[in-house]
Amino acid sequence: MPKIKIGILKEGKVPVDHRVPITPAQANSIASSFPDVNVVCQKSNVRCFEDENYSSHGIELTDDVSSCDVLFGVKEVPIAQLIPDKTYFFFSHTIKKQEYNRELLRAVLKNNIRLIDYECLTNINSQRIIAFGRYAGIVGAYNGIWTYGKRYNLFHIRRASECFDLEDLQTEYKKVKLPKIKIVVTGGGRVAKGAMEVLNGIGIRNVSPAEFISKYFDEPVYTQLNNRDYNKHRDGKLFNRGEFFSNPEAFESDFKDFYQSADILIAAAFWNPNAPVLFTREEMLGRDFKIKVIADITCDIEGSIPSTKRPATIEDPIYDFDPTQDKVAPPLSDEGNITVMAVDNLPCELPRNASEDFGKELLANVLPNLVGEDKDDIIKRATIAENGQLRPEYAYLQDYVDGKE
Known part of the structure; x- marks a missing residue:
């Protein structure tokens, strides 16, 4: 199979989120478990794990992740930072038609982005397989x-x-x-x-x-x-x-x-x-x-x-x-x-533990289906947008995108 280049994003949303989707040790383990996958890390001064933690585990640091095929973040990626024609994983907060993210979903579609939402990653019993x-x-x-x-x-x-x-x-x-x-x-x-x-x-x-x-x-x-x-x-x-x-x-x-x-x-x-x-x-x-x-x-x-x-x-x-x-x-x-x-980002208060547990589930439950066979359509079911269109399971969001509701 062709090589896949994965990028760990710097969180750009304000207020700042210190969590990471993949810890330094987990990024290093991907190389040994998935030889066809290369992981790089976008430089950041806001993570609970510092850049040096990644480099010491053999992970390349970079400012530019435009050469990556798949980009993993945690919170919504600011519209100005979206890179066209890429696959993104993050919590989009759009599936309930959240008004404050209408423009984000529009930008995803306009930029031909394949958006996979962590919240939608479920097994065949409709149980979530990754969460904070x-x-x-x-x-x-x-x-x-x-x-x-x-x-x-x-x-x-x-x-x-x-x-x-x-x-x-x-x-x-x-x-x-x-x-x-x-x-x-x-x-x-x-x-x-x-x-x-x-x-x-x-x-x-x-x-x-x-x-x-x-x-x-x-x-x-x-x-x-x-x-x-x-x-x-x-x-x-x-x-x-x-x-x-x-x-x-x-x-x-x-x-x-x-x-x-x-x-x-x-x-x-x-x-x-x-x-x-x-x-x-x-x-x-x-x-x-x-x-x-x-x-x-x-x-x-x-x-x-x-x-x-x-x-x-x-x-x-x-x-x-x-x-x-x-x-x-x-x-x-x-x-x-x-x-x-009523704090809406509670796991951010224990970012190290939250990130370690999340990354563990990502490596065990998500990555094998992304880089190999998508067993039980786990990735497919969680893909909100692809090729500039909403996938059929998320067609109910079209009126939301069009501003009709």
């Missing part, structure tokens, strides 16, 4: 605990972004001293499991959803909810997971018992815009709404959680939500407000 979800969950839950401690001045722990790596972050757990609070985690995937890692590491007891809403505990506890635990069929039918995903409009929220019991919500569940919201602003105004801190890892703006009005940043990770006025307020400004942590 675990570290979104880890950092999101940690930030939620940090936020609670800050709100009530209970303890002081470093921010995740101030820790060198996960091992360093875990040394902060022993400083956490929580009262008899209840924490609810939504979701059952990578993100939720990452969040549970932190809660278990701190030593918070895991209880069943039924125990959570019906029992008193003399210690902090948490429960983890799947879709069936907080959604119910509008017609009173038994919950069916397949029907919920295929026809979410037929369901309504059944979260009331949990917002009446929980002090902290860690939202880690994927949300379909056609599915029920978790709760409404009107419910948040009720005297029985007990939640005071919301760590919205999903960060769906104006989505399933009405207090998530805008994304926060790593530098300014929290804001208050005033439900009486339906607006954002300065963080920790009023006891009647709900404090929201």
